[in-house]
Amino acid sequence: MSETTRLYYEDAYLTEFEAEVVEARQLEGKPAVVLDRTAFYPESGGQPWDTGTLGGAAVVEVLDLDGTILHVLDREIEGGRIRGHIDWPARYDRMQQHTGQHVLSQAFWEVLKGETRSFHLGPEVSTLEIGLASASDADLDRVEDRANAVVWEDREVKTYFVPEERIGEVPLRRPPKKSGLLRVVEVDGFDYSACGGTHVRRTGEIGIIRIGPAEKIRGNLRFEFLCGGRALRDYREKDRSTRKMAGAFSCAAAGVAAQVEKLGIEHKALKKRARKLEERLAAFEAGEVVRSAPGRIIAAVLEDRTPDEARFLALNIIKSGEFAVAYGAPGEGQGHLIVARSESIRADLRQLVPVVAAVLPVKGGGGPSLVELVTPETARLRDAVDAAEAWLKANA
Numbered sequence: 001m002s003e004t005t006r007l008y009y010e011d012a013y014l015t016e017f018e019a020e021v022v023e024a025r026q027l028e029g030k031p032a033v034v035l036d037r038t039a040f041y042p043e044s045g046g047q048p049w050d051t052g053t054l055g056g057a058a059v060v061e062v063l064d065l066d067g068t069i070l071h072v073l074d075r076e077i078e079g080g081r082i083r084g085h086i087d088w089p090a091r092y093d094r095m096q097q098h099t100g101q102h103v104l105s106q107a108f109w110e111v112l113k114g115e116t117r118s119f120h121l122g123p124e125v126s127t128l129e130i131g132l133a134s135a136s137d138a139d140l141d142r143v144e145d146r147a148n149a150v151v152w153e154d155r156e157v158k159t160y161f162v163p164e165e166r167i168g169e170v171p172l173r174r175p176p177k178k179s180g181l182l183r184v185v186e187v188d189g190f191d192y193s194a195c196g197g198t199h200v201r202r203t204g205e206i207g208i209i210r211i212g213p214a215e216k217i218r219g220n221l222r223f224e225f226l227c228g229g230r231a232l233r234d235y236r237e238k239d240r241s242t243r244k245m246a247g248a249f250s251c252a253a254a255g256v257a258a259q260v261e262k263l264g265i266e267h268k269a270l271k272k273r274a275r276k277l278e279e280r281l282a283a284f285e286a287g288e289v290v291r292s293a294p295g296r297i298i299a300a301v302l303e304d305r306t307p308d309e310a311r312f313l314a315l316n317i318i319k320s321g322e323f324a325v326a327y328g329a330p331g332e333g334q335g336h337l338i339v340a341r342s343e344s345i346r347a348d349l350r351q352l353v354p355v356v357a358a359v360l361p362v363k364g365g366g367g368p369s370l371v372e373l374v375t376p377e378t379a380r381l382r383d384a385v386d387a388a389e390a391w392l393k394a395n396a
């Protein structure tokens, strides 16, 4: 197999190029071509492959097969000399994220002695796994400040090749994974990495580096981070939503978190209070229902009650005398049937479950004195209540 010349090694800003098709193949049923040279970056080192077009066909995947770069296409193309076009906004975004990663990795090392264990450049966010068990907000602020200072110094990002036997002369941040001629990416005097990826020319093009949330993994911390355009879009979105919340609370943006916390506490207290009032109301209503009850068996569909309210009411009724209650109540996307009886009635309510199930589809169960069934057929709750009522009349 022939070694493909990588045009992006020389110039990561090259978006249009001409090349010769040296081989046409198939990869899992899709057409694929090998070129004598390419500006397409294949998937490697945590950086995804470039997209774009080759001879008018869309490039759907780019693979590095031991030095031969294979371009998988969405359709067949003519051989010979063809033109390639790189999707530049997507490539530039990755150049910002990838160069930002070099700077951030070195800042983690310099400030906290945190080694980079792995890097992944995702379509939305990128992640960096750092050999640290923990890091405080203040620690992370120091790392972020250092990384952004290097961005604003607008240092040159240089790439050069060093033979393996002389690589010891380069103060690499991590030992190289490959052998032979090594490509070094140097953020002028700050970071030295063996890397085959695409990078911006100067750190100023990274724009800004923002460290996001972290999670613990394999005893390390895995951070999300955003650079350049991604960081701007994230800031824009968060700023808009914070301002919207600040408007709703009539407070300053910085006061939103405190307002949300306060609201949470109030909400909890109100829920507790509402629960107490519901209980008192249910006891009162139970008295009303009992006074006007036609007999020991009470059955109804309570259209304007939640299942919780219907259950409360039923439990209060059976406590205030000898009663059996079958209530239907509409829930979220399903109807509830609640059947309860007083202790003095001996019937085992679990036996009515198959009787109701014979009428309409239901799920659920319960104990001898209380069963609760749900049905997706909310409109047929009346049938469920009727079936339960008939059973209670015959058995309770």
Ligand SMILES: [Zn+2]
Pocket: 098, 099, 102, 185, 193, 195, 196, 197, 198, 199
């Ligand atoms: Zn790199």
